[in-house]
Amino acid sequence: MKKKRRTSANIVHFVKLNGRLNIEGLGKWYNYWNDPYHLLLTIPWAGFLTLICVGYLLANALFALAYVAGGDGIENARPGNFADAFFFSVQTMASIGYGAMYPKTTYAHLLVTAESLVGLFGVTMATGLMFARFARPNARVIFSQVAVIAPFEGVPTLMFRTANQRRNLILEASLRVSLARDEITAEGDFIRRIYDLTLLRSQNPSFSLSWTALHPIDDRSPLYGVTPLSLMEDETTILVTLTGLDETVGQSIYAHHTFASRDILWNMRFVDILVWKPNGDRYIDYSHFHDVKPLQ
Template sequence: MQKGETGVQDGFGRESNERDWQQLIGRRLEHVQNNDDTISSEVGTLIHRGAHQNLTPGLFQPPGKSFKGVVGSHEADENTPIVRYPNTKVIPSRVRKRVVFKNGNVNLSKEHVYKRSQRYLQDIFTTLVDIQWRWNLLVFAMGFVVSWLIFAVVWWLIMFAHGDFDETNAKNETWKPCVTEVTTFTAAFLFSLETQHTIGYGNRYISEECPEAVFILCLQSVVGVMIQCFMVGIVFAKLSRPKKRSQTLLFSRHAVICLRDSKLCLLFRVGDMRKSHIIGTNISAQIIKRKVTAEGEVIPYYHTILDVRFDAGNDSILFIWPATIVHEINERSPLYTLSAEDIMKDRFEIVVVLEGTIESTGQSIQARSSYLPSEILWGHRFEQLVRFQRDSSEYLVDYSKFNNTYEVETPLCSARDFYEYQKLIQQPQILILNNSHTEQQHQHALATLGMAQAAAQHQHQQQQQQQQQANGQPGLFHSASSPLHSPLGAGVKNMNNRQNTTQPANNNNNNSNNNNNISV
């Protein structure tokens, strides 16, 4: 697709502006809105035709030549290119399949687990900690109420068996009940509550007439303490979970791919909004994608570890301010053979995990996030957000720029093709030329190679050759340090061999000494 000043020309030779593309995409979405698979394929085709084909045909993507998409937030000067986020405007959220959501929750549900309820009850403490707060508070309240009711029934049965509710015994002044001032079940419930929590208002109290009542009094006191410890422990564990601390750890909305030290790198940013630091911080990343083994086995969700580092170190982070994590796209990287267009077409998910220890509590913490191909910006770089504030003599972190990026020149080809291209233009070529060639042939060969440095080398070697010829010494220049030979080398060698065979045998050694091997 070729993008002009007034419109866009698609692959069929038709011109349309941006509004036409949006209307066409909208009609396709309305037509296939009841089928998720059709939506994905149709929208992908439209984006491929209407957006992804405007890649710069050259090797580099200059600033300002970005994918067609939705303009994101970016605070910079007027000359800074606008950040663009592809695919968000047209692809519905329900079509995006991801393992880990942006907030760190895992998109996973389990079914047909053998004896699932029994296994949960065997680990009742963890089960009660993991359930939602409304169920947790319900269990907390019901635990106490049920215990009061159970012991109220026990007390009522003891008093009923002893005859405390008999009117004749109540009129006898010498008769002593098990519990005084308890004549109804409601009074028994209140006595159970007062006993378990040691309230003791004074009107209702136990006597020494019933040994079984003394035993129940001791038992209820112990059970009440156990219930309190258990319920308070559950609530405390739920409140102090490090999961809530992970909500204050930030991951950048996008990952970017750009050049860093002449190498293609995948970058994403992590930050911590609290003043208390995460100590012993480690970062890791994995890519999940489909793989077919050599035996033909299809692994739909194959995990591959990505080598990530912080600056020039390893995966350990000095987490005092937002850090940019770098994955170098080299031969060991799964992204090594993917170009800018291939990444937009491929299906994978990069899951990043940050682990550390909370400084204030000493608990371990883990925060997660993920990036889909549509969330990777090719040819972008993160904007700096840390600066020194002179008036307060402290470093200031502007989190409004945490997700901001700007465009930079970046190769659109894959890392493999880019590194091969670099080798071709950096490594010297070997060119063996015969001394009998004319100067025009030398210049033509060097011009064919297109290397100015080679021309300078040839001029220097020619001066040395003239000095040696003036001194009566044979000229010999040889440098075979590079394995890449010029295409002209084989033809020149054959020409030299033919010239050597036509001369007499007694002059063969002299002619071979006069041949010059020129390295370019």
């Protein structure tokens, strides 16, 4: 029996980058060639606009060639002249209708009918795609570059910070934190196991400024008894997902972040970003959002 050859489409590569185990090409626009809708939603704006312009010019050029092939079918246009046929095609597809040039044969009328339909569908699709790209929810949320493990209320606790970069509210904000690490089952099989990490507070009714997430490391925690070395050996990753409702646009938004084992600092504490003024007023200094300091 002939062995089936494996192609690149059947192989998914894992790449270790900056201590993180990543799926190569995950979420990149160039992976969607077999899914045109997702491709047009994820391709950079410059590429999207270029595709629209190239498609528009190409469609008009093809219809212009068809008009030229039909001979003298356009009134006031030079027979066989590609430029006249091209600009007549542009006027037809855009429904401009100056009146200087118009079809005068049945062949040209049929082409105009077909091009009108193509132009209608093209404008509809381009408008829909443009709206879909603008309407995609985009959360302006940042996460601390590191997570720390330090005592909180006498219990070792995993902590990290997140902040809303927009000056609005994220209503009913919710944090979900998971831990993924390599394990060997009792049967000797390798698996990538995921555990949920319980937070002291996973809900925030109105997330506007900053939020410190706290996971106590007690005997029920998957992090109980681990060491910095074991975290690295098990390729441990902390997965964070934040969801909520943007009050400005009324849409659900989400943000995600990962902490690799090298991003988890032991016996460190975040620098306080809440500053008190002499008159009793308070403000938040985001310039120290990612800063940490050793335990006293």
